[in-house]
Amino acid sequence: MTEIKANSKAALEQLEESVRAIIEPLGYDVVALEQTSGPARSGRTLVLYIDFARNADAHTAEYIGLDDCAKVNAAVDELFETTALLDGTYTLEVSSPGVERPLRRAMDYARFSGQKARLHTFRPLEADEIGNEGYWKKNQKQKNFVGILKGLSEDQNKVQMEIDGTLVAVPLQMISKAHLEYVAPQGFRKG
Secondary structure (H helix, E strand, O other), X not given: OOOOOOOOHHHHHHHHHHHHHHHHHHOEEEEEEEEEEOOXXXXXXXXXXXXXXXXXXXXXXXXXXXXXXXXXXXHHHHHHHHOOOOOOOEEEEEEOOOOOOEOOOHHHHHHOOOOEEEEEEOOOOXXXXXXXXXXXXXXXXXXXXXXXXXXXXXXXOEEEEEEOOEEEEEEHHHEEEEEEOOOOOOOOOOO
């Protein structure tokens, strides 16, 4: 078994799974665990985004509040204090995923079908990857996709999106970053 280097991507993924095992019995799920670095004297910040645990196709009007964040923080405190997966100083923040929620797992794309999202890919996609040659011919260098989520392909390997009335497919393994896009209510105007 390979030793995992503290603070690495693999360490955070393993820590995220440990956190999930602790908070699922409390009725919560991990949306993401992200690490950011600040000035050298202040160390890193670990942001744990949480949501209520529910099946992939359930929609609810419940929102994560301050009490939920405090409850999860208390539940995972010992894990973060004792783990060998982290080294050095850090600050842990527990937060709701917000309106521009990160999309990390395949089930997120199915769960939020019908909502606007932004996907970034590691590189421009090829015609056979995107599944729509007409769209590809017009957008050959595209790495950023903004449109309405239409769920997953039958084989669960591609995210389907409607962009300007055209259906495209983005391979899951090619997505470097994805999140929901905030859509202002009708009649709402920015300052």
